[in-house]
Amino acid sequence: MSAHDPLALERSHLAASRAALRAMRADVEALDIKDVAANWVNARVLERQMEERITALADLADTPLFFGRLDYETHAAGTTFHIGRRHVHDADGDPMVVDWRAPVSQPFYRASAKEPMDVRRRRRFGYTGGELTAYEDEDLTDASAGARSSRLLQAEIERPRVGPMRDIVATIQPEQDEIVRAGIGGTVCVQGAPGTGKTAVGLHRVAYLLYAHRERLARTGTLVIGPNASFLRYIEQVLPALGELNVAQATVDDLVAHVEVRGTDSPDAARIKGDARMAEVLRRAVRSGVTMPVEPVVVVRGSRRWRVPAYELEEIVRELLARDIRYGAAREALPQRIAHAVLVRMEEAGEAPDDRVQDAVARTPAVKAAVRAVWPAVDPVKLVLRLLSDAAFLAEHAEGVLSAEEQRTILWAKPARGPKSAKWSAADAVLIDEAKDLVTRTPSLGHVVLDEAQDLSPMQYRAVGRRCATGSATVLGDIAQGTTPWATPGWREALAHLGKPDAAVEELTQGFRVPREVIAYASRLLPAIAPGLAEATSVREAAGDFAVRPVGLGELDAAVVAACRAVLAREGSVGLIAADARIPALAEALAEAGLAHLAPGEETSAAARLTLVPASLAKGLEYDHVVLDEPAAIVAGEPDGRTGLRRLYVALTRAVSGLTVLHAEPLPRELAQASA
Numbered sequence: 001m002s003a004h005d006p007l008a009l010e011r012s013h014l015a016a017s018r019a020a021l022r023a024m025r026a027d028v029e030a031l032d033i034k035d036v037a038a039n040w041v042n043a044r045v046l047e048r049q050m051e052e053r054i055t056a057l058a059d060l061a062d063t064p065l066f067f068g069r070l071d072y073e074t075h076a077a078g079t080t081f082h083i084g085r086r087h088v089h090d091a092d093g094d095p096m097v098v099d100w101r102a103p104v105s106q107p108f109y110r111a112s113a114k115e116p117m118d119v120r121r122r123r124r125f126g127y128t129g130g131e132l133t134a135y136e137d138e139d140l141t142d143a144s145a146g147a148r149s150s151r152l153l154q155a156e157i158e159r160p161r162v163g164p165m166r167d168i169v170a171t172i173q174p175e176q177d178e179i180v181r182a183g184i185g186g187t188v189c190v191q192g193a194p195g196t197g198k199t200a201v202g203l204h205r206v207a208y209l210l211y212a213h214r215e216r217l218a219r220t221g222t223l224v225i226g227p228n229a230s231f232l233r234y235i236e237q238v239l240p241a242l243g244e245l246n247v248a249q250a251t252v253d254d255l256v257a258h259v260e261v262r263g264t265d266s267p268d269a270a271r272i273k274g275d276a277r278m279a280e281v282l283r284r285a286v287r288s289g290v291t292m293p294v295e296p297v298v299v300v301r302g303s304r305r306w307r308v309p310a311y312e313l314e315e316i317v318r319e320l321l322a323r324d325i326r327y328g329a330a331r332e333a334l335p336q337r338i339a340h341a342v343l344v345r346m347e348e349a350g351e352a353p354d355d356r357v358q359d360a361v362a363r364t365p366a367v368k369a370a371v372r373a374v375w376p377a378v379d380p381v382k383l384v385l386r387l388l389s390d391a392a393f394l395a396e397h398a399e400g401v402l403s404a405e406e407q408r409t410i411l412w413a414k415p416a417r418g419p420k421s422a423k424w425s426a427a428d429a430v431l432i433d434e435a436k437d438l439v440t441r442t443p444s445l446g447h448v449v450l451d452e453a454q455d456l457s458p459m460q461y462r463a464v465g466r467r468c469a470t471g472s473a474t475v476l477g478d479i480a481q482g483t484t485p486w487a488t489p490g491w492r493e494a495l496a497h498l499g500k501p502d503a504a505v506e507e508l509t510q511g512f513r514v515p516r517e518v519i520a521y522a523s524r525l526l527p528a529i530a531p532g533l534a535e536a537t538s539v540r541e542a543a544g545d546f547a548v549r550p551v552g553l554g555e556l557d558a559a560v561v562a563a564c565r566a567v568l569a570r571e572g573s574v575g576l577i578a579a580d581a582r583i584p585a586l587a588e589a590l591a592e593a594g595l596a597h598l599a600p601g602e603e604t605s606a607a608a609r610l611t612l613v614p615a616s617l618a619k620g621l622e623y624d625h626v627v628l629d630e631p632a633a634i635v636a637g638e639p640d641g642r643t644g645l646r647r648l649y650v651a652l653t654r655a656v657s658g659l660t661v662l663h664a665e666p667l668p669r670e671l672a673q674a675s676a
């Protein structure tokens with residue numbers, strides 16, 4: 001190859017960039033912190049920061065250091081920038097690779113011949129196992145040229161899946177990039193059909209925000225909320241691969257884990273407990289202990305007695321009740337207010353008390369006793385326990401808010417003896433979280449990404465909303481995939497519960513996962529499960545491998561095992577999705593056939609590629625080939641028909657390249673026939 005061969009030049013730039021990255025890492029490793037860290041605590045903090053920096057500077061063998069290049073027209077006199085996952089500079093500090101999140105990288109995702117953004121040429125690179133093997137150029141100077149589809153882009157989208165979710169930095173699409181780079185100030189809500197990249201976009205958005213607002217978010221924190229632990233395991237490597245190691249992940253249940261959850265609610269009870277009206281019931285209940293003082297407070301200091309009459313105490317209490325502060329904060333303020341009233345009297349009597357006197361008065365037994373009597377401490381757990389156990393107490397605070405029938409539905413059949421023995425449900429834990437927040441304000445993070453948001457109850461939205469009250473959120477979801485009895489009917493309503501009513505709602509419709517034929521098949525369910533939602537398109541060009549096979553009664557397990565074996569002969573991950581109730585039988589059938597299988601979220605590898613997925617855990621996951629067991633059983637596994645069909649829709653849309661549906665029972669009517 002000649003020295004002017006572009007591929008050879010790019011390879012040598014790659015080698016030089018790698019060397020530069022090694023040098024950057026060596027520099028950090030060589031730093032001696034003993035001289036700069038003033039004390040032990042500082043030294044520990046610094047050490048951790050350095051370890052993280054060293055990890056972030058690792059050159060990962062299988063992730064290319066750069067995946068693109070921009071040749072600018074006029075910017076810095078036609079400069080060329082290589083775009084990669086992290087910034088790399090040479091010994092003089094000049095950039096060898098610029099971070100994909102930097103402003104100069106943005107045209108890589110957005111520029112077009114119509115709007116070249118000062119870019120002359122966009123180059124994409126193709127890699128094979130860490131080796132730079134191909135490149136593809138796009139000339140953006142000719143506005144009349146139509147947009148060409150990129151072979152490398154297509155290859156990246158259609159690459160077989162193994163292992164956990166990957167980042168998409170090399171191929172973020174323009175409409176996705178707009179969401180990724182939206183300002184930190186506003187909350188963005190994304191409605192998107194299965195596989196349109198909502199999760200990917202949410203994770204890249206966190207990475208982008210951390211780059212653009214590093215200090216602010218390091219102080220306030222970021223959090224990604226997902227539907228369950230296996231989903232969180234599936235996505236947990238995306239941000240570290242992008243160099244971001246400090247983003248917390250949790251489920252909503254994790255956020256509100258104030259009690260041990262051992263009970264379940266009937267769908268009706270759960271729906272009422274998740275209803276936003278419960279917030280009003282709780283607010284009343286928390287404040288119900290406040291009683292108007294009937295006795296004066298008499299404080300004895302030295303030889304003198306100071307008396308604050310009941311009517312004046314009442315004024316103080318009323319004023320605190322009217323203020324928009326937490327119950328606990330008001331309770332803490334009350335002794336000082338009473339002490340202040342005492343001080344005013346001292347001053348009137350010619351004394352000159354200072355702040356210390358006020359503090360001392362606030363701590364006198366008389367003041368403390370008055371506070372206990374008029375503004376008692378509230379234990380949120382005990383309060384919720386009482387609401388759910390004590391019909392009269394609930395009735396008192398739910399009056400005009402919940403009907404008598406609704407009150408009966410949420411009351412425990414057997415009142416709990418105490419917080420430890422109570423069979424708390426997930427919805428109860430959310431009520432406790434609300435009550436806690438009424439007493440003491442929940443701290444807010446800087447940014448929260450909420451995935452699969454359609455499944456949250458209004459009370460859960462409120463719980464998440466508290467955690468980003470002074471920050472912003474990215475809300476991701478698909479109304480058609482809502483499978484809880486309280487699934488959100490619309491984003492405006494959900495955003496209002498979240499406390500972000502003005503958030504922008506965007507829609508993604510380009511599907512990157514599901515083959516055309518498969519998405520068309522699954523979309524037959526849309527009129528029944530989410531009328532009005534548009535069917536997703538599919539950007540995948542490779543024809544999917546799709547079959548629906550009826551089998552004889554009693555032959556289903558064997559047919560399913562055979563189908564798994566057949567698809568395992570090919571490349572990529574395999575997911576066997578079935579109704580939760582079918583899982584034990586299928587696990588046994590697989591074991592008998594000598595087919596090892598994993599649980600969802602467990603990492604697939606070249607050796608272990610088959611995952612047995614209960615339909616209730618399929619959300620958000622994807623497999624190259626999906627074998628779908630008995631659709632009718634998946635529908636029947638849910639408390640109502642619509643939820644059943646939505647669960648089926650989720651299961652049908654997990655396939656990247658192939659779907660085999662096997663059924664012994666008739667298919668659900670909505671699926672059996674194409675809608676008009």
Ligand SMILES: Nc1ncnc2c1ncn2[C@@H]1O[C@H](COP(=O)(O)OP(=O)(O)OP(=O)(O)O)[C@@H](O)[C@H]1O
Pocket residue numbers: 156157166167168171172173176192193194195196197198199200201478481512513619620621622653
């Ligand atoms: N721009 C892109 N380039 C390449 N792959 C992409 C792109 N956008 C999304 N993908 C891939 O498409 C698949 C689906 O993405 P993702 O899981 O984020 O979709 P989703 O909208 O969250 O789906 P669901 O509604 O099923 O949860 C993933 O494998 C993701 O990596």
